[in-house]
Amino acid sequence: xxxxxxxxxxxxxxxxxxxxxxADASRKLVEAFLPAIVGVAAHFSTAVRVERQELVQEGVAxxxxxxxxxxxxxxxxxxxxxxxxxxxxxxxxxxELARPVALSDRAVRGLALLGRxxxxxxxxxxxxxxxxxxxxxxxLTRTQIESxxxxxxxxxxLEEPLGGAAEAVATVGDTIVDPVAEREYEQVxxxxxxxxxxxxxDELDAxxxxxxxxxxxxxEPVQTLSQIGGRLGLTAERARQIEVGxxxxxxxxxxxxxxxxxxx
Amino acid sequence: xxxxxxxxxxxxALLYESQDAYVEFAVPxxxxxxxxxxxxxxxxxxxxxxxxxxxxxSDAAHVTFVDVSSAYTRPARTxxxxxxxxxxxxxxxxxxxxxxxxxxxxxxxxWDLWTAYEAVFNRSFEHLPAWxxxxxxxxxxxxxxIDGVWRTHPDVHAGDAWHTSDRFExxxxxxxxxxxxxxxxxxxxxxxxxxxxxxxxxxxxxxxAAEKVSDAAVLDMLLAATEIAENAIEHGGGVADxxxxxxxxxxxxxxxxxxxxxxDPAAGYLAPRPGVGRGxxxxxxxxxxLEFFAAPDGFTxxxxx
Numbered sequence: 001x002x003x004x005x006x007x008x009x010x011x012x013x014x015x016x017x018x019x020x021x022x023a024d025a026s027r028k029l030v031e032a033f034l035p036a037i038v039g040v041a042a043h044f045s046t047a048v049r050v051e052r053q054e055l056v057q058e059g060v061a062x063x064x065x066x067x068x069x070x071x072x073x074x075x076x077x078x079x080x081x082x083x084x085x086x087x088x089x090x091x092x093x094x095x096e097l098a099r100p101v102a103l104s105d106r107a108v109r110g111l112a113l114l115g116r117x118x119x120x121x122x123x124x125x126x127x128x129x130x131x132x133x134x135x136x137x138x139x140l141t142r143t144q145i146e147s148x149x150x151x152x153x154x155x156x157x158l159e160e161p162l163g164g165a166a167e168a169v170a171t172v173g174d175t176i177v178d179p180v181a182e183r184e185y186e187q188v189x190x191x192x193x194x195x196x197x198x199x200x201x202d203e204l205d206a207x208x209x210x211x212x213x214x215x216x217x218x219x220e221p222v223q224t225l226s227q228i229g230g231r232l233g234l235t236a237e238r239a240r241q242i243e244v245g246x247x248x249x250x251x252x253x254x255x256x257x258x259x260x261x262x263x264x
Numbered sequence: 265x266x267x268x269x270x271x272x273x274x275x276x277a278l279l280y281e282s283q284d285a286y287v288e289f290a291v292p293x294x295x296x297x298x299x300x301x302x303x304x305x306x307x308x309x310x311x312x313x314x315x316x317x318x319x320x321x322s323d324a325a326h327v328t329f330v331d332v333s334s335a336y337t338r339p340a341r342t343x344x345x346x347x348x349x350x351x352x353x354x355x356x357x358x359x360x361x362x363x364x365x366x367x368x369x370x371x372x373x374x375w376d377l378w379t380a381y382e383a384v385f386n387r388s389f390e391h392l393p394a395w396x397x398x399x400x401x402x403x404x405x406x407x408x409x410i411d412g413v414w415r416t417h418p419d420v421h422a423g424d425a426w427h428t429s430d431r432f433e434x435x436x437x438x439x440x441x442x443x444x445x446x447x448x449x450x451x452x453x454x455x456x457x458x459x460x461x462x463x464x465x466x467x468x469x470x471x472x473a474a475e476k477v478s479d480a481a482v483l484d485m486l487l488a489a490t491e492i493a494e495n496a497i498e499h500g501g502g503v504a505d506x507x508x509x510x511x512x513x514x515x516x517x518x519x520x521x522x523x524x525x526x527x528d529p530a531a532g533y534l535a536p537r538p539g540v541g542r543g544x545x546x547x548x549x550x551x552x553x554l555e556f557f558a559a560p561d562g563f564t565x566x567x568x569x
Contacts, residue, residue, distance in 0.1 A: 012513040019552070020569065021480035061334070068337040073512045074373045084370050092333060095311035216469045216486060218479040240462070250487060254344070254549055255542035258351045258392055258535070 062089030273390035303357035339381035340548035359393035382416035491543035496521035525563030
């Protein structure tokens with residue numbers, strides 16, 4: 001089992017919490033499975049330019065997607081289920097980045113100019129030119145040279161052996177430490193929290209949110225409508241009307257019918 | 265452009281073996297619709313959308329692209345997501361065409377659930393001037409999933425031609441067949457209904473707080489349970505009892521009514537329209553699962569959070 005820090009019950013509780021939008025449960029679930037996600041990323045075969053952090057971030061998104069879909073009533077262990085979606089998320093990122101990048105005519109001419117200057121330098125000096133020497137030879141700025149060179153880089157694959165095939169005891173992926181990935185998943189989770197707040201804010205105004213939160217104890221102690229009304233300078237009946245209106249607004253938002261025209 | 269009643273809610277499938285085959289079908293299909301004044305929608309993963317943007321060229325500017333990478337979570341939520349897209353599109357054009365790449369997983373335990381989703385898709389949008397083609401990459405897709413495509417789509421495009429599926433099954437019957445029977449749950453306790461919906465919500469809110477259900481889920485349950493109880497009052501002769509507890513790690517609430525009940529596997533899966541109640545549609549979106557069954561003490565709606 002990839003997460004030896006959780007019992008089956010704890011794992012299911014976190015999955016259910018994450019599915020329900022509980023950010024704390026999402027965070028703990030990701031923490032528990034981060035090593036497994038990093039493991040998938042580390043053994044991911046890719047010939048395109050993709051950062052390992054990006055792969056891990058996609059993997060975290062894949063894990064949280066799996067949590068929203070996973071049925072804890074089924075017998076499949078969570079990681080056995082989720083690993084497919086983690087891998088699929090990473091594959092989609094790679095497929096997206098692998099699409100051909102069209103270079104402008106100007107960039108193509110710049111690359112040709114750089115190539116000629118490099119060959120001439122090699123012939124004349126028997127060694128690779130520095131960026132400064134290429135800049136002097138071509139008239140391009142260093143920034144322009146770095147940008148053009150970046151389009152030609154073949155990234156090192158994560159599973160590429162270190163020190164050559166003969167001494168392949170570790171891979172690049174194995175040597176990358178976790179803190180980088182930790183920051184990445186923190187970022188993903190921060191975005192989730194922002195989304196939740198925005199979702200509620202989009203639907204209701206501030207007063208409606210205050211009434212619902214207070215009456216149903218969402219993040220604060222439960223209060224009666226009289227108490228809520230007192231705090232807001234309203235009667236209990238007015239607070240009740242605001243609550244009913246807010247619930248109706250949420251219902252309407254979720255059950256909007258498609259406009260179907262009369263001539264159809 | 266007028267559509268005939270035969271064109272309402274057209275639901276087909278494309279079986280493709282390569283990206284080229286997908287593009288060769290999808291691009292002319294959508295372009296034809298655009299020429300007829302219809303809206304055009306591509307629903308796919310990000311790489312699929314990038315591929316179609318490129319293939320559609322200048323027509324891409326008139327097409328709506330929808331990333332479905334994380335849309336296929338629960339059938340009711342997926343249907344609701346698509347419905348929102350149809351709502352927006354039909355506000356701009358009299359009809360629409362869509363190609364939607366279905367995100368089946370590889371766990372056999374959930375194949376029936378998503379085949380049931382495809383079955384009810386026929387009913388969910390049957391009233392809309394929409395021609396939706398669900399697309400399936402057959403490479404590596406297990407046979408039972410492909411078999412399900414033929415059972416749930418009246419027309420299937422395969423091998424460069426449309427075929428009328430002779431294996432297509434009545435959506436309601438298939439949905440009923442694929443939906444597992446609710447099992448008895450022990451350990452639920454009665455909390456009563458109270459005098460009205462507001463008392464019911466207050467009582468349920470206290471239980472949810474005591475059970476430490478996350479804030480994010482409390483409002484979902486209150487809204488869903490209100491819809492179910494309102495339905496019981498309006499159509500089921502009133503609420504006889506309310507039971508709550510836990511099963512499979514989830515909070516469960518049962519609402520028992522005094523009526524005859526109903527046997528409709530598509531209940532809550534039909535997109536809002538005149539003559540179709542919205543309560544169960546809303547409740548299904550907000551919860552993990554809804555079950556309806558006849559219990560010894562009355563017709564019961566079970567809500568899984």
